[in-house]
Amino acid sequence: MTTGQGPQIQPRPSIRKLPAYNAGISVAAARMASGRDQIAALASNENPYGSAPGVALALAALATARYSDSASVRLREALAARLQVGAERLVCGNGSEELIAATARAYLGEGDRVLTVSPFFGLHEIEPLAAGADVVKVPMTVDFCFDVDRLVTELASAPKIFFLATPSNPVGVALKRAELDRLIAAARPETLLVLDEAYLEFLDPDYPDGLELLKARPDLSWIVLRTFSKAYGLAGLRVGYGIASHDGIARALRSALTPFNVNAAAQAAAVAALEDQAWMSDATARIRRDRQRLADRLAALGLRVIPSQTNFLFVDVKTDAAEVAKALLARGIIVKPWLEKGYTRFLRVSIGVPQDNDRFATELADILALS
Numbered sequence: 001m002t003t004g005q006g007p008q009i010q011p012r013p014s015i016r017k018l019p020a021y022n023a024g025i026s027v028a029a030a031r032m033a034s035g036r037d038q039i040a041a042l043a044s045n046e047n048p049y050g051s052a053p054g055v056a057l058a059l060a061a062l063a064t065a066r067y068s069d070s071a072s073v074r075l076r077e078a079l080a081a082r083l084q085v086g087a088e089r090l091v092c093g094n095g096s097e098e099l100i101a102a103t104a105r106a107y108l109g110e111g112d113r114v115l116t117v118s119p120f121f122g123l124h125e126i127e128p129l130a131a132g133a134d135v136v137k138v139p140m141t142v143d144f145c146f147d148v149d150r151l152v153t154e155l156a157s158a159p160k161i162f163f164l165a166t167p168s169n170p171v172g173v174a175l176k177r178a179e180l181d182r183l184i185a186a187a188r189p190e191t192l193l194v195l196d197e198a199y200l201e202f203l204d205p206d207y208p209d210g211l212e213l214l215k216a217r218p219d220l221s222w223i224v225l226r227t228f229s230k231a232y233g234l235a236g237l238r239v240g241y242g243i244a245s246h247d248g249i250a251r252a253l254r255s256a257l258t259p260f261n262v263n264a265a266a267q268a269a270a271v272a273a274l275e276d277q278a279w280m281s282d283a284t285a286r287i288r289r290d291r292q293r294l295a296d297r298l299a300a301l302g303l304r305v306i307p308s309q310t311n312f313l314f315v316d317v318k319t320d321a322a323e324v325a326k327a328l329l330a331r332g333i334i335v336k337p338w339l340e341k342g343y344t345r346f347l348r349v350s351i352g353v354p355q356d357n358d359r360f361a362t363e364l365a366d367i368l369a370l371s
């Protein structure tokens, strides 16, 4: 018997060494930790207003005994009409995170080189590492701008994949039109450009829509990733999508996915959410207004807040952010302290309902002894 010892069998080395994804603390755990019933959940960039009313109706009408449509046909057709791309170039995922995983699984092997930006969205590193690839990270400048010059230099050596989130998670800044144009111009045909636009719907109108720019470049290989988790308020259902430059890339991603990867509830809800653009525009407009209010309040406390194009703020708390997050948790507020080397004084806080944002600012000021 081997009781008390580890298992005889070991996972692949790339899995054994994998860093954990920082998924954060649940509301139930926060209730336990704080002893409070009212929790301000401001760590996961969810929509505090729920989702469009049509979503609940679509979910109530579900036939749960049937398998979901393995090709997500209705959802892909609805997206194809809205985005003006062929449905065969669209792939749906169990969250766009699953499409990040499928991209790595489809295209990466031992020793392949992947380029991304730091600070970064965890999965843009974890999934390539899991596939055995090496990840090169280009830090943002001291002013928290994308270091376009260095990225252009790195692109010249044709990494296998370039994972680029704009707007950035966790920083919140987005690439301007001229910057994105430069990066696209620098991409070589041997590189798969993965443009992660999880926060597209929160952008000011003078920022570019990466899909529109990439449509003019059928000579390059690219995937644009989007999600229903943030602006559309469906994070709990897990549904996102990718638009590929070529049918063949979409087919490769589908081959790397499990057959019924998007469940029936997620597909029905996403179709309903997409139909109600007015709800989504209204919710994102409120969140953007409240983001400005919270940013102004934190700045008035003397804190550095990075300008954001998303539904969250990246804030320098001038001390160990993990300690500050712990103190906030004890008061019933969940935020995400950034754990990446060089950025551990930063908290990422999602924009919630005004009452939760105010509660966060008041408690943070108290913890940091600011006024």
Ligand SMILES: *Cc1c(COP(=O)(O)O)cnc(C)c1O
Pocket: 045, 094, 095, 096, 097, 098, 121, 165, 168, 169, 196, 198, 226, 227, 228, 229, 235, 238, 239, 240
């Ligand atoms: C939230 C997020 C995603 C993934 O969202 P899903 O819930 O998996 O659709 C992907 N990329 C970035 C940058 C994100 O912030």
